[in-house]
Amino acid sequence: MSLKERLLARIARLGPMPVADYMAECLFDPRDGYYATRDPLGRGGDFITAPEISQMFGEVIGLWLAQVWMDQGQPDGVLAELGPGRGTLMADILRATRAVPGFHDAMALHLVEVSPVLRAAQAETLKGHDPSFHDSLADLPEGPLFVVANEFFDALPIRQFQMSEAGDWQERQVGARDGALIWGLAPPAPLDVRDGFKPGMIVETCKPAEAMAEELGRRIASHGGAALIVDYGDAESAGDTFQAMAGHAYADPLANPGQADLTAHVAFGPLARAAAPARASTLVPQGVFLERLGITDRAQVLARGLQGAALDAHIAAHRRLTHPGEMGTLFKVMALSPPDAAPPPALEPPDDGDADAT
Incomplete structure (x- = not known):
């Protein structure tokens, strides 16, 4: 029985499911889930991330x-x-820091990954560095934690709520009709959101992301370290951002469960609030962050040994990472650090009294 058939059977038995449940099943089902069955990255996959575009991204980080x-x-x-x-x-990251005295000796390498396919790829890529693998953040050992999360939070399951004409909130659900998956709405229910919404507008919440931010904040505030979060999104929820990607193109999220990547834009404000007492930096566009770290200088050094098509590709990669019309503005960067530590490089601390830190 395919994943779609199993989802239809579940809906027939239990009724429509929240978007979060649908997203979790499609991405993480151990038999047919998207991440359980494939390497989704690169030209032969469904999307490409910043580290696959250029080595410069990981080097400056x-x-x-x-x-x-x-x-x-x-x-x-x-x-x-x-x-x-x-x-x-x-x-x-490891190549760029190998000349930093003591850094590699001080650090134990740990990776949080649920996909067996990607774990195998990571083990091969990082051969010789002896990484330890974990299913969840909670499994990481206690101690000073220096963590990077690039395009991680966007894949965590979200819930969606739509305001009715009466001003109530109804949760968006996935139902079924005539053998197809369809959208529907649950009965009205209370929802604690900020003012400014009008009927028909959608707000998204992501409790798994907030729980992870809370765990990161606890560890960093207690033991030291920092978390660097890079993802597409904004300070707060900005309408319906739930999307599917297949073959480097947008797809219908309900059409082929388990066969497309499902994501949503990250709301950084709730993460910053959940991470207290760790301090969240202000939210900075990826392009600004990378330029502050000197990516253009690094690009110029690498360009000296290139020519022709290789040079053109290098220039295009730099532009894609930093230009406002590409990834430079859509993607944002936020860091978590101990409340008494120096502000992280290239990122400002929040203004005094800024509860959102964004």
């Missing part, structure tokens, strides 16, 4: 991590990545 580590007294700790893809980002 590696030096950012090393600087934070030095600013906090060079403690022995945990270097971790959440959702490490093929391991490309971590490989670039």
Whole structure:
């Protein structure tokens, strides 16, 4: 029985399911879930992430991590990545930091990954670095934690609520009709959201993301370290952002369960609030962050040894990572750090009294 058939059977038995349940089944079902069955990255997959575009992305982030580590007294700790893809980002981080005295010796490498296919790719890419694998953030050892999460939070299951003409909130659900999956709405229910919404508008919440931010904040506030979160999104929920990607193109999220990547834009404000007492930086566009870290200088150094098509591809990669019309503005960066630590490089602390830190 296919995943779609099993979802239809579940709906027939139990009724329509929240978007969060549908998203979780499609992405993480152990038999037919999207991440359980494939390597989704690269030209032959469904999407491409910043580390696959250019080594420069991971290199400058590696030096950012090393600087934070030095600013906090060079403690022995945990270097971790959440959702490490093929391991490309971590490989670039480790290469860029190998000349930083003591950094590799001080860090135990840990990866949080649920996909067996991607775990195998990560183990191959990071051969010689002996990474430890975990199913969840909670499994990481206690201690100073230096963690990167690039395009990780966007894949965590969201709930969607739509305001009715009467001003009530109705949860958006996935139902069934004539053998097809369809959209529907649950009966009205209370929802604690900010003012400013009008009938027909949608708000998204992501409790799994907030729970992870809370765990990161607890660890970092208690033991030190930092978390760097890079993802597409904005400070707060901004309407219906639930989407599917297949073959590098947008797809119908309900058409082929388990065969497309399902994501939603990240609301960074709730993450910042959940992470207290750790301090969240202000929210900065990816392009600004990378430029502050010197990516253009690095691009110029790498360009010296290139020509022709290779040089053109290098220039295009730099533009794609930083230009406002590409990933430079859509993607945002936020860091979590101990409340008494120096502000992380290239990121400002929030203004005094800014509860949202964004």
